[in-house]
Amino acid sequence: MKYFVSCILVLFIVGCKINNEEVYQKESEKLIKQALLDFGDDGYEEHILSQQSNKTLLEILGAVDREIEYRTLLKKSLQIENDDVFDKCNKLSSSFKLTKNILGNRNVIYLEDLIKIRKEFGSKGRDKIYSYYPKGWLTVKPPIFNEGYDIAVIEIGNCIGGYLAIYKFENNKWVLVKRLMSWIS
DSSP, X not given: OHHHHHHHHHHHXXXXXXXXXXXXXXXXXXXXXXXXXXXXXXXXXXXXXXXXXXOOHHHHHHHHOTTSOHHHHHHHHTTOOOHHHHHHHHHHGGGOOOOHHHHTTOEEEXXXXXXXXXXHHGGGHHHHHHHHXXXXXXXXXXXXXXXXXXXXXXXXXXXXXXXXXXXXXXXTEEEEEEEEEEEEO
C-alpha cells in the first residue's frame, strides 16, 4: 500500500510540473503574440534574438543591469507578496521555449553568435551584424506570470529599442497596462 501511495504521489508531482510548464508555454505564446502587436511588429523584423535557454527572466534582467532591484520590481508588478510564490513563478520562466507559434516565419538569432561577430569585427561589428540581418531583429525574453496567469511582465524589443511592461488579462485578451522601463539602443 505504501508503494502504491508513493507511486501515485510521484506521478502527481511529475504531472503537475509538466502541466505547469505546458500552461506557462501556452499563456506565453498568447501574451507574446499580443505584445508583438502592441510593440508594432509589422513584419519588418525577420529574426528573433534568443538568449541563453533555461534562464529565468530575473536571471536575464539581473545579468544586464545589476544596479536595478528587479526582484522587488517584478514582485510588485505581479502583485506577489510571498517570496516562495514569486520564486515558483520566476522558476517557471526558465521553461520558456521559442516555438513556431511565436516565431511564425522568423528565424532565431542566438545571442552568442552576435557576441562572436562583435568580438571578431570589433568596432565594425555592428555594421557586420546589420549586413547579416539587414531588416533587424526582435528580442523576446521569457515572460513571468503571477499564479493566476492574469498579470504578466514581459520584455520585448527590437534592434533599435524596447521595453519591460506589465500586462493584464482582461476580457479574454492581454492588455498592456504600463511600461516599467524603456530603452533605445
